[in-house]
Amino acid sequence: MMSEDLKREAARSALAEVKPGMRLGLGTGSTAWHFVDLLGIEVAKGFDVLCVPTSEKTAKQASELGIPLTDLEATPELDLTIDGADEIGPGLALIKGGGGALLREKIVAAASGRMIVIADQSKCVDVLGRFPLPVEVNIFGQGATERAIRRVMEDFEAEGDLRPRLTSDGKPFVTDGGHHVVDAFFGRISRPEALSAALLEIAGVVQHGLFLSLCRRAYVAGADGITTLDA
Numbered sequence: 001m002m003s004e005d006l007k008r009e010a011a012r013s014a015l016a017e018v019k020p021g022m023r024l025g026l027g028t029g030s031t032a033w034h035f036v037d038l039l040g041i042e043v044a045k046g047f048d049v050l051c052v053p054t055s056e057k058t059a060k061q062a063s064e065l066g067i068p069l070t071d072l073e074a075t076p077e078l079d080l081t082i083d084g085a086d087e088i089g090p091g092l093a094l095i096k097g098g099g100g101a102l103l104r105e106k107i108v109a110a111a112s113g114r115m116i117v118i119a120d121q122s123k124c125v126d127v128l129g130r131f132p133l134p135v136e137v138n139i140f141g142q143g144a145t146e147r148a149i150r151r152v153m154e155d156f157e158a159e160g161d162l163r164p165r166l167t168s169d170g171k172p173f174v175t176d177g178g179h180h181v182v183d184a185f186f187g188r189i190s191r192p193e194a195l196s197a198a199l200l201e202i203a204g205v206v207q208h209g210l211f212l213s214l215c216r217r218a219y220v221a222g223a224d225g226i227t228t229l230d231a
């Protein structure tokens with residue numbers, strides 16, 4: 001099966017978890033895209049659901065499909081969030097934010113009773129960190145923030161460097177929240193909880209892409225079908 005087919009199969013498994021009347025968080029990225037697309041088909045047939053999107057991109061896709069949308073002001077508690085991931089490690093610890101949506105994704109996941117991740121097999125790793133860890137930073141004082149992040153990277157024996165994320169035309173990538181993203185190349189993250197705490201200690205760090213103790217289930221699609229992973 002092609003990668004897009006695998007993503008769609010994982011999304012289809014997650015769709016079976018959605019019950020009528022649920023308040024849902026909608027993730028961002030190419031795998032979450034398939035989930036939103038499949039949900040749109042059900043909504044068109046009359047399925048009742050109310051959703052909070054985790055990015056402007058997902059909001060646009062969902063509203064074009066006629067999926068009813070709300071926000072966390074009107075609906076501060078959600079039943080379930082379905083999202084993709086860049087890496088799925090032991091205990092369903094995740095790296096997210098490859099598409100830059102990590103802040104809203106984490107806020108929405110934290111407001112949800114459950115988070116389910118959908119992915120193809122390539123996302124599963126024994127140790128997190130091969131995928132560069134996205135760190136969302138305030139634009140003010142970015143140089144000082146980067147310096148502080150580099151110090152943390154040294155403390156955690158990062159194998160690579162810190163790179164400010166750029167768009168394809170070479171401009172700084174700006175998140176939906178108006179911040180920048182820097183990508184931290186760790187190689188191996190052996191103490192994710194401690195790293196999370198150290199990064200959040202830095203004043204200019206808005207959020208990072210380590211999602212720890214948030215995801216309870218993953219549907220992972222591979223050549224042999226869907227594997228369900230539970231934390």
Ligand SMILES: O=C[C@H](O)[C@H](O)[C@H](O)COP(=O)(O)O
Pocket residue numbers: 027028029030031032083084085086096097098099100101102105
């Ligand atoms: O910021 C983006 C999100 O965290 C995505 O869920 C993540 O990057 C995975 O995206 P994809 O399904 O496209 O691999």
